Amino acid sequence: MPTILNNLLDVLLLVLLWLLGAGVGRVALNLLGISANLSAAERLLLGAALGLGVVSYGVLLIGWAGQLNPFAIGGLLLLLLVLMATQLRGLLADVGASLAQVGRCFRQPIPALLLMLIIFAAALTLISALAPPTDWDPMVYHLAFPKQYIESGRIFDVLYDHRGEFPENSEMLYTLALLFGRQGLTGLLHWSMALASTFAICSFSRTRLASSRSFALLAGAIFFTTALVLEQATTENVDLNVAFYNFAALYALFVWIGSKLRDRSTEMIGALVLTGILAGLSYGTKQSSVVNGVAIAVLISWWLLIAERRGLAATAQALLIYGATALATLFIWPLRAWLASGNPVWPAAYSLFGGKAWSATDANYQYYGYNVLYGMRYPAGTKWDALGTTQPQDFFSTYLAWPWNATMYPDKFDAVSKRTYYLGPLYLALLPSGAILGLVRGVKARSPLLLLSIYALIYLLGWLFFIHHMSRFFLFALPVLAILAAAAAYLLMGLPISEIDSKTEKRRRTPYAPIVAAIIAIFLLLGPLDQLPVTNRSLGVVFGTQTQAEYLTNGWKPYATLAWANTNLPASARVLMGWGALGYYLDRSYIYAEHAPEYVGRYYNRSSDDFRARLRELGITHIIIAYPSQIPIRQVFPPDFISDDGPYTRRISPDALGWKVYVLK
Amino acid sequence: MNRERATQLIGWVGLAWLLFVAAFFVFATDNSTILSNVLRWVGLR
Numbered sequence: 001m002p003t004i005l006n007n008l009l010d011v012l013l014l015v016l017l018w019l020l021g022a023g024v025g026r027v028a029l030n031l032l033g034i035s036a037n038l039s040a041a042e043r044l045l046l047g048a049a050l051g052l053g054v055v056s057y058g059v060l061l062i063g064w065a066g067q068l069n070p071f072a073i074g075g076l077l078l079l080l081l082v083l084m085a086t087q088l089r090g091l092l093a094d095v096g097a098s099l100a101q102v103g104r105c106f107r108q109p110i111p112a113l114l115l116m117l118i119i120f121a122a123a124l125t126l127i128s129a130l131a132p133p134t135d136w137d138p139m140v141y142h143l144a145f146p147k148q149y150i151e152s153g154r155i156f157d158v159l160y161d162h163r164g165e166f167p168e169n170s171e172m173l174y175t176l177a178l179l180f181g182r183q184g185l186t187g188l189l190h191w192s193m194a195l196a197s198t199f200a201i202c203s204f205s206r207t208r209l210a211s212s213r214s215f216a217l218l219a220g221a222i223f224f225t226t227a228l229v230l231e232q233a234t235t236e237n238v239d240l241n242v243a244f245y246n247f248a249a250l251y252a253l254f255v256w257i258g259s260k261l262r263d264r265s266t267e268m269i270g271a272l273v274l275t276g277i278l279a280g281l282s283y284g285t286k287q288s289s290v291v292n293g294v295a296i297a298v299l300i301s302w303w304l305l306i307a308e309r310r311g312l313a314a315t316a317q318a319l320l321i322y323g324a325t326a327l328a329t330l331f332i333w334p335l336r337a338w339l340a341s342g343n344p345v346w347p348a349a350y351s352l353f354g355g356k357a358w359s360a361t362d363a364n365y366q367y368y369g370y371n372v373l374y375g376m377r378y379p380a381g382t383k384w385d386a387l388g389t390t391q392p393q394d395f396f397s398t399y400l401a402w403p404w405n406a407t408m409y410p411d412k413f414d415a416v417s418k419r420t421y422y423l424g425p426l427y428l429a430l431l432p433s434g435a436i437l438g439l440v441r442g443v444k445a446r447s448p449l450l451l452l453s454i455y456a457l458i459y460l461l462g463w464l465f466f467i468h469h470m471s472r473f474f475l476f477a478l479p480v481l482a483i484l485a486a487a488a489a490y491l492l493m494g495l496p497i498s499e500i501d502s503k504t505e506k507r508r509r510t511p512y513a514p515i516v517a518a519i520i521a522i523f524l525l526l527g528p529l530d531q532l533p534v535t536n537r538s539l540g541v542v543f544g545t546q547t548q549a550e551y552l553t554n555g556w557k558p559y560a561t562l563a564w565a566n567t568n569l570p571a572s573a574r575v576l577m578g579w580g581a582l583g584y585y586l587d588r589s590y591i592y593a594e595h596a597p598e599y600v601g602r603y604y605n606r607s608s609d610d611f612r613a614r615l616r617e618l619g620i621t622h623i624i625i626a627y628p629s630q631i632p633i634r635q636v637f638p639p640d641f642i643s644d645d646g647p648y649t650r651r652i653s654p655d656a657l658g659w660k661v662y663v664l665k
Numbered sequence: 666m667n668r669e670r671a672t673q674l675i676g677w678v679g680l681a682w683l684l685f686v687a688a689f690f691v692f693a694t695d696n697s698t699i700l701s702n703v704l705r706w707v708g709l710r
Contacts, residue, residue, distance in 0.1 A: 407686070408694050422696050429686035433679025440671050492679050510673075512680045519687050529699040
């Protein structure tokens with residue numbers, strides 16, 4: 001099939017998968033009794049969030065049963081299609097109504113311009129999302145694990161990589177795509193989460209804040225044109241899934257709040273259950289979503305205790321319903337980790353739970369080590385293995401000045417220095433004055449913007465004290481921050497946020513409103529414009545003038561080594577991938593030894609002979625190493641174990657290849 | 666100071682902050698390729 005048609009097929013499959021999710025989710029929304037309280041767009045978005053979760057768990061259960069093959073997964077899809085078919089009429093009506101809403105944005109100039117900007121950003125990133133994966137994390141685990149699951153026909157426990165027992169809702173969707181040979185669909189799935197989040201931001205603003213179209217689209221555009229979002233939308237990571245699920249859970253909470261808490265009505269409980277399920281699905285996407293879970297619990301308590309003055313008993317009851325549904329949704333992932341390793345959040349909280357194939361040293365290197373690499377906690381240039389010898393920076397630069405530093409020096413907040421990994425100046429430029437203006441105008445405990453601010457504050461505190469200081473992890477609260485930034489812009493320009501306000505309260509436009517609007521417009525454009533060169537690099541491979549091998553050989557040098565290994569290693573080879581050698585494109589059985597040297601056998605516990613015996617026990621026949629000079633850092637191999645022709649290994653790859661391939665003697 | 670006066674004052678300070686952050690981002694950092702190129706073309710960098 002011509003490449004372009006193949007890519008169009010992936011786009012079509014993506015649409016079908018979202019419709020499938022929305023159809024299945026619609027059944028659940030009906031069962032929860034809240035369909036009638038939702039707008040068409042809300043039924044689609046919250047329904048799809050639920051339905052895609054059902055697909056993920058279906059793949060997981062089938063994979064656990066050792067039936068990870070096209071027939072079994074096809075059967076699951078067929079079953080879900082039948083379920084969707086029962087909802088088809090309503091589903092299509094909702095799609096039509098939502099598209100009509102989007103279409104109406106073209107009738108006024110400002111919404112039309114903002115919508116076109118979002119479409120432009122979406123189109124640019126769509127092209128890059130279709131290009132073959134080259135980002136680090138997908139090649140280590142988001143796609144590498146699914147590929148290995150498919151090769152072995154089952155979902156197994158991965159204790160040789162510290163990410164092996166993370167929750168894998170998104171990876172289950174990637175497994176589904178790869179099982180049918182649709183690599184392009186994996187990138188599209190992550191990309192679609194950016195679009196869905198944007199759609200959710202707009203829908204939330206319109207429905208739950210009663211905002212104008214301009215406001216809704218400004219919030220959506222601030223989110224999607226953030227370089228961080230654009231950059232991630234082109235990868236096969238899971239961070240945008242987390243952003244979407246976090247926001248969907250928060251959205252459901254607002255549905256519950258909007259239901260006015262009619263006593264013990266199905267409506268109230270249904271929306272709260274939906275909030276719990278979506279928060280659970282968010283944890284099933286990434287463990288750090290526990291912060292989202294806590295933030296929502298705080299909002300439930302705030303609403304019932306302070307805004308509604310309903311007392312402790314009602315609050316406890318609501319928290320119980322929310323917490324129980326969240327736990328019932330997510331328990332499968334900690335259970336998997338616990339069964340495999342003895343630690344439900346393996347390998348985190350090692351001092352508390354312990355766990356197989358891990359040690360206090362690993363915990364120190366892999367987890368505290370991130371503190372050195374990301375953020376302002378240690379002076380620039382501090383190395384991973386300097387932990388314990390380098391003094392952390394002061395409280396001010398680490399915990400107080402980070403909004404400035406993360407905006408101006410984004411390279412400090414990611415291990416790989418990328419210009420595109422930035423938040424842009426709008427959040428920092430707008431949020432502080434927005435917050436002060438909001439406070440001066442008078443804050444009501446029931447104000448939706450106050451609730452969003454509390455959520456954002458809890459998330460940022462979580463980011464500071466619980467999550468690694470990576471800019472990428474801002475994404476998890478970015479939809480909320482984008483709405484707050486748009487609100488701040490409106491306050492600064494003296495425009496009414498809610499259309500209800502505009503009728504009851506006369507707001508005067510500030511004399512400098514055009515300057516604010518012009519600066520916002522410049523920075524909204526900047527992100528997509530900076531994305532142009534990235535899109536340009538993907539054009540050839542997406543439109544078929546370049547093959548995947550050519551694209552990868554040109555753009556990602558190590559591919560040449562893996563392509564050589566795919567041709568030259570025997571089919572029965574089992575490879576140990578050393579530090580930095582990412583395995584997604586290796587078509588041989590392998591284990592990745594970067595992150596759990598304990599699994600392989602740490603060198604200082606073993607002699608070289610013992611180490612070789614352990615490798616033989618694991619069935620290892622070959623070793624691929626990306627950066628031989630960095631071996632001591634990761635302490636995987638005994639000193640002098642690896643050499644071009646030594647007692648234990650012999651290099652067999654040509655000199656010209658960047659990564660080295662060795663045969664185990 | 667009444668609320669309206671305070672709002673006006675904070676609005677102006679907010680505008681100053683917006684301009685300062687935007688200017689610092691544009692002229693004192695190198696976070697955007699396209700922006701750097703434009704500034705180079707017009708001779709500001």
